[in-house]
Amino acid sequence: MPRTAQRFHEDPGLQPERTVLSWGRTMLALCTAAAIFLRWLPTHGPFVLALFGLAACTAIGIYTTQQARYRRGSVGISNEHVEPDAVAVVVTSTAVVALGVLGLVTVVVF
Amino acid sequence: MSSAEDPAERRRSSFSERVLKGGSEPDPRFTLANERTFLAWIRTSLAFLAGGIAIEAFTGDIFDLAIRKFLATVLLLLGMLLSAGATFRWLGVERSMRHKAPLPLPIIAPLVAVGGAIASGVLVVVVLTR
Structure with missing residues (x-):
């Protein structure tokens, strides 16, 4: 482990925090998109679950890497x-x- | 993990090494700022996607099928173009910073403007002529 990882970074611009928050907002936007996809379920059928799943998995992927991302930023600074x-x-x-692409397929085909 | 103090010893993941060759390390703050800008574009793109889905899902009793499909398709296409464009912009900015070159112009910015104007224009015409 780099020795500098043990001390706090001195960055008055709070870069790591802002970057992690930015990923967090993107994750929430993906959750919103996933939720709106579900509104297609009654009219467009179960294919919509693929869209919901992809959006949700991407959001979960961001969520589970946030801690590593903050560490990368603060150690990096x-x-x-x-x-x-x-x-x-x-x-x-x-x-x-x-x-x-999946959305277009849903609109055009289903 | 070895000490990251010596630039020559810094390990780079093979993928980022492959897409970002040569030049010198930019200020890490700029790298993080570029990442946040990319994410802002991704959120803009997601907003277009969500708009497209919402048009298709919620306006069944307001617009007829053709207009609904057209608007949803335009918005979804814009969202996809913006998302792909965001990656190329991130890459272009990161490369420029490594080579101390001027930053590229954001081609996706006029794309948002023109796309938004087309979608709004169609909506105005539809609402007025209904």
């Missing part, structure tokens, strides 16, 4: 090095694009 989280970015936007 202490070390003056934060690795850009390309995996999280690509996974999140792919999930949203997939939600859009």
Whole structure:
């Protein structure tokens, strides 16, 4: 473990906290989308559950990685090095694009 | 885990190394700020998706089928474009910062404006001519 991980980062801009909160807001937006998808259930059938599941899984994925994300940010600010989280970015936007595709399929087909 | 003090010894995940080659480490604060900007775009995209779904789910007795499907499709397509565009913007900004280059223009910004205007325009026409 890097020695700097044990001391608090000195960042008056509260970058790690703001970043974690930003992910939290995105998670809540996904929950809202998941809930609205359920309103399609009576008219568009059980296919809608795939959309609900994808949105909910993405939200759960964000939720379970929040602690690691805060650690990465605060340790990173202490070390003056934060690795850009390309995996999280690509996974999140792919999930949203997939939600859009499934949504279009629902609107056009079902 | 080795000490992260020496830049040469810093371990980079293979994926982020592959997509972000060369240049030098930007200020970590900028990397986090770029991540938050990406997330703001993702939330905007989710708002468009939710709008598209809401149009399709809640306006059955207000709009006829064709208009409803058109609006929902436009909003869903916009949401998808914004979400994909957000990743490319994040990548472009991160690369520019590594190479100390000027930041790229946000192409997704006019996309939101034009898409929003089209959807609103259709709604205005439909409501007025009903």
